[in-house]
Amino acid sequence: MxxxxxxxxxxxxxxxxxxxxxxxxxxxxxxxxxxxxxxxxxxxxxxxxxxxxxxxxxxxxxxxxxxxxxxxxxxxxxxxxxxxAQTGAKPVGTFVMGTVKGDIHDIGKNLCNIMLEGAGFEVFDLGVNVPEQVFVEAIREHRPQAVGMSAFLTTTIPMFTPTIEAIQQAGLREEVLIYVGGAPVTQAYCDSIGADGYAPNASALVRDLKTRLGIGS
Ligand code: B12
Missing domain, CATH: 1.10.1240.10 (Methionine synthase domain)
Structure with a gap:
């Protein structure tokens, strides 16, 4: 060895x-x-x-x-x-990220943020235990192309749905791509709640996002 x-x-x-x-x-x-x-x-x-x-x-x-x-x-x-995360370049897009209400796991989320920044995105990290309305306000304020919700517990992934509903009620749903992720999340779960995207890891998230936004690598 x-x-x-x-x-x-x-x-x-x-x-x-x-x-x-x-x-x-x-x-x-x-x-x-x-x-x-x-x-x-x-x-x-x-x-x-x-x-x-x-x-x-x-x-x-x-x-x-x-x-x-x-x-x-x-x-x-x-x-x-x-x-x-190299910095200095002009941002290619904006991403709002947070761990949902009731959940304090942040390592996976932070890794996504680092990789997004490395790919040239400006990331607004809302932290952990983030209530629905804080996501809504951040979307209103920063007008991101995409928002990401992280959850690591089977008891907190149900928070994706009220958060998506709150974004919808605020009239912001059509403006943002909604990504969900975290250890217990699957593509099937993502589809069942009407989110736009799921990725099993940070690299896959960056790849998927760049493809959807038409950003070359
Ligand atoms: C470290 C850890 C903790 C730490 C968290 C510290 C921190 N600052 O994050 C502490 C000790 C605080 C903790 C607490 C608890 N934990 Co915990 N924890 C873990 C552990 C061991 C590692 C999680 C982790 O950080 N992994 C590393 C990262 C890099 O993981 P990753 O999945 O590869 O991340 C990638 C993807 O998930 C994805 N991703 C992540 N977020 C997002 C978001 C988007 C939008 C996208 C697209 C992708 C994406 O990209 C990431 C990067 O590549 C997991 C075990 C596991 N297998 O996950 C248990 C685990 C998640 N915890 C568990 C439990 C039960 C708990 C507690 C309830 C324990 C308790 N009795 O108190 C509490 C809950 C606290 C709370 N309310 O949140 C269970 C959950 C079971 C379940 N299915 O619900 C697990 C699975 C352990 C187990 N096998 O039982 N935990």
Missing amino acids: NRQEELLDELYDVTIDGDREAVVALTNEGLALGMKPLDLLFDALIPALEEVGLLFEAGTFFVPEMLVAAGAMQGAMDVLRPLL
């Missing part, structure tokens, strides 16, 4: 352990070795959080362990963010 493969294994393990210092050190080492930020994310960091979720489900991990693992992942994101 070469150092890069070994590093991915180590990064996976220390993320599960929630060792933020080691996660940051390995992320920096990976970059110094010439590894790509997206490979560090998709081949170690994200799979590690998936495993943390499985350990939680199995009753081996509890909320505190999930929290430290998430904190460790954030450490890596702090290092990777500037590399993924």
